[in-house]
Amino acid sequence: MVITMKNTYQKLYLGLTAVALMSSCAPEIDGVEPTAGPEAIFTKYIAIGNSLTAGYADNGLYLEGQQVAYPNLIAEQLKKVGGGDFTSPFFSEAQRDGSGYLRLKALVDGQPVMEPVTANLAIRGQNPAGKPLYTKHSGEINNYGVPGMRLDMAFFPGMGSVMGNPYFERLLPEGQNLTQTYFSETTTKNHTFFSFWLGNNDVLGYATNGGYENPGDPTTKLTDVATFSNRYGQFIDALTLKSEKGVVATIPNVTAVPFFSTVTTARIVAGVTASTNGAFKKIFISTESGAREATNEDLFGLTFPTDTIGKVSEGKPGYGLSPLNPLHDKFVLDKDEIIEVNARITAFNDIIKETAKAKGLALADAYTYLNRVKSPGIVYNGVNINAAFITGNAFSLDGIHLTPMGNALIANLFIDAINAKYKSRITKVDATAYRGVKFP
Secondary structure: OOOOOOOEOOOOOOOOOOOOOOOOOOOOOOOOOOEOOOOOOOOOEEEEEOHHHHOOEOOEOOHHHHHOOHHHHHHHHHHHHOOOOOOOOOOOHHHOOEOOEEEEEEEEOOEEEEEEEOOOEOEEEEOOOOOEEEOOOOOOOOEEEOOOOOOOHHHOOOOOOOOOOHHHHOOOOHHHOOOOOHHHHHOOOOOOEEEEEOOOHHHHHHHHOOOOOOOOOHHHOOOOHHHHHHHHHHHHHHHOOOOOEEEEEOOOOHHHOHHHHOOOHHHHHHHHHHHOOOOOOOOEEEEOOEEEEOOOOOEEOOOOOHHHOOOOEOOEOOOOOOOOOOEOHHHEEOHHHHHHHHHHHHHHHHHHHHHHHHHOOEEEOHHHHHHHHHOOOEEEOOEEEEOOOOOOEOEOOOOOOEOHHHHHHHHHHHHHHHHHHHOOEOOOOOHHHOOOOOOO
């Protein structure tokens, strides 16, 4: 999922009053001799997934994020047990800012101020709809992480066209753009081992659009369970056609990330109350059952435009301050939609777990792990890690994707799963060698 962010968060009522710097700690030590074990061959490892796999962070894909994507960290550890070279479609140093991204410019009275980084972009032009086209990558690759890729769309021809997914388009030769699917591109690489983490966007796109399916945007559709089951099974069947081994990951709880836990109803109401000198103390939202007052059971996204509250909308003043002019459904994931999203994630994860068991694959339970990161949080070699926006170390400035430290922790989650399933002894990554959010 790719989320468009504002350049400033001064109106989010975050109350970021303290920033804790990481302490210097000794790394976790495995204390074992690395071995591949008898059951898996790591000679050619490929990674299949979306933006998390690609190293997307801070609302953009850029070189530093690509370099610390969790598959690259896993591959470095696999080299110690016979793994081969692992090539990622990196942007060049001259175009290191890639698609562009956000960085933290300042903290003003505890409020974060962002600025876009656009000096060294890897943009070669635009498609007919005005969307960017990125510099082509040529040659064989191992990391097939594609931002925005969904499991359902992985089977669509034309996703690699100039009007399709621009991150997938940059990986394909011109002659294959219209016909090649993500599925066919990634399942014909003669791999010996794979990691697979697709399916997040089949829920996330719907959730970040407030549970509103935009008819003109298929990425906001919530994939149905039957389609997910069919496509997931088809993909894993192809990847294990020659009895190849691999590791699959469950889908995280999308409401456990800072994107949904930072801009709360209480903070918005407090801002409205203060800005109107107490004239208004409630906000109203649109739901399937009609307009109602927002409660703390409803979730607002990190990009919610707070400056639209009280303005004129569709000719009516006081936007969001009256049940006669409620906020659009796309701005809030209401409590009923949260139940719907959580039920769908559970169903998808059941499919993933059943498939892993049936195929004898390792299972990295990202759902459980990231829930633990959210609450109560974890301590890694003396460093506190949680899902707090900016200060939590795990999530980048878009509130969804991982920091370098977050990527290292996920790499270790995958490595633990591989070791447990295949009797290997792959050493883990020292996550303290990687940063959280970069402060100015």
